[in-house]
Amino acid sequence: MSDPTSLAEVRARIDALDGELIRLLADRQALVRHAAAFKADEQAVRAPGRVEQVVQAARARALSAGLSPSVAEAVWRAMIAAFIDLELAEHRAGASPGAHRARLRRPHPAHPSPG
Numbered sequence: 001m002s003d004p005t006s007l008a009e010v011r012a013r014i015d016a017l018d019g020e021l022i023r024l025l026a027d028r029q030a031l032v033r034h035a036a037a038f039k040a041d042e043q044a045v046r047a048p049g050r051v052e053q054v055v056q057a058a059r060a061r062a063l064s065a066g067l068s069p070s071v072a073e074a075v076w077r078a079m080i081a082a083f084i085d086l087e088l089a090e091h092r093a094g095a096s097p098g099a100h101r102a103r104l105r106r107p108h109p110a111h112p113s114p115g
C-alpha cells in the first residue's frame with residue numbers, strides 16, 4: 001500500500017475501505033441470520049465457546065496480516081455482540097431469515113413509504 005500524501009487522501013481511502021467492510025459485514029450478517037434459524041434456544045444463540053474460537057482465530061489472522069491482535073479482538077467482540085443481539089431478536093420473534101426480510105421490507109408505521 002502506497003503512503004498517502006494528505007489527510008484528505010487518508011480519509012478518502014478510509015471511506016473506500018469502510019464501503020468494502022460494510023459489504024462484507026452484510027454478507028456476514030446474512031449468514032448469522034441463517035445460523036439463528038438452526039439454533040434451539042438462547043444459550044445456543046450465545047454459543048460462548050464458539051465466540052472464543054472466532055475471537056482467537058481473529059487474533060491469529062490479525063498477527064499474520066499486520067493488524068494489532070488487541071484491535072482485532074476488540075472489533076470482533078463488539079461485532080459478535082451486535083450479531084448476538086440480532087440473533088436473539090430474531091429468535092424471540094420466532095422468525096426465519098426470510099420472514100425477517102419480509103418484516104424489514106414492510107414500511108415502518110412512523111415512516112410510511114411515499115405514494
Ligand SMILES: O=C(O)C(=O)C[C@]1(C(=O)O)C=C[C@H](O)C=C1
Nearest residue numbers: 035045046047050051054080083
Ligand atoms: O457461529 C455461530 O453460531 C454464529 O451464530 C455466528 C456468531 C458470529 O458472529 O461469529 C454469532 C453468534 C455467536 O453464537 C457465535 C458466533
